[in-house]
Amino acid sequence: MKKQISLLLLLICVCGYGQASEELQSAREYQEHLNEEFRNPEESPLSEEDIKRFEGLDFFEIDTAYAVEADFVKTPGEAPFVMPTTTSREPVYVKYGELYFFLNGxxxxxxxxQNQSFLSDPELYDYLFIPFTDETNGETTYSGGRYMDLRIPEGDSIILDFNKAYNPYCAYSGNYSCPIPPEENHLDTEIVAGVKSYKK
Incomplete structure (x- = not known):
């Protein structure tokens, strides 16, 4: 009996380590990809001069505790609405669903x-958008909040990885129009994961 319990605990530990290792690798690859985008003059929100000096974005240390499994609840029948932005631009979104998860106790x-202009795009039709704010904004992270991207999951759960949280382009330049995170997407905790505030 003791051997069976020990084996079960070992399997749980191995599976947990494997999942954490995958999440760690995925976050590293994402951050490397983001840095490559910022180095590329055709994709970067940085000015030409800033690109020349760019050495990499400032990230919090990757922490797999911020990669959480979330229950994904679709909310069909929601009415389209205009999400406010930092300019007069008025993009139309629909609330597609809700994520429920346990984090920081x-x-x-x-x-x-879901951005309604993406529905006819074969590459973006399943793209979902999470603008959010937390208690680090204006301190260690951008004052206007941060974003995360998802694809519509096949099931009713999804991994929500805050290590992949990124800044709006407005954090780097005033030449962009950025959605303002809705008040209902404020997390009353510090999300010490993802991209930090940008300092030239």
Whole structure:
């Protein structure tokens, strides 16, 4: 009996380590990809001069505790609405679903949105958008909040990895129009994961 329990605990530990290792690698690859985009003059939101000096974005140390499994609840029948932006631009979104997850000792919720202009795009039709704010904004992270991207999951759960949280382009230049995170997507905790505030 003791051997069976020990074997079960070993399997649980091995599976947990394997999942954490995958999440760690995925976050590293994402951050490397983001840095490559910022180095590329055709994709970067940085000015030509800033690109020349760019050595890499400032990230929090990757922490797999911020890669959480979330229950994904679709919210069909939601009415389209205009999400406010930092300019007069008025993009139309629909609340597509809700994410429920446990983080920093408390159950939390984020709304997930779908840009209606992407529905006819074969590459972006399943793209979901999570703009959010947290208690680090204006301190270690951009004052206007941060974003995360998802694809519509096949099931009713998804891995929500805050190590992949990134800044709006407005954090780097005033030449962009960026959605403002809705008040209902404020997390009353510090999300010490993902991209930090940008300092030239």
């Amino acid at each position: 408390k159950e939390r919720k984020l709304n997930v949105y």
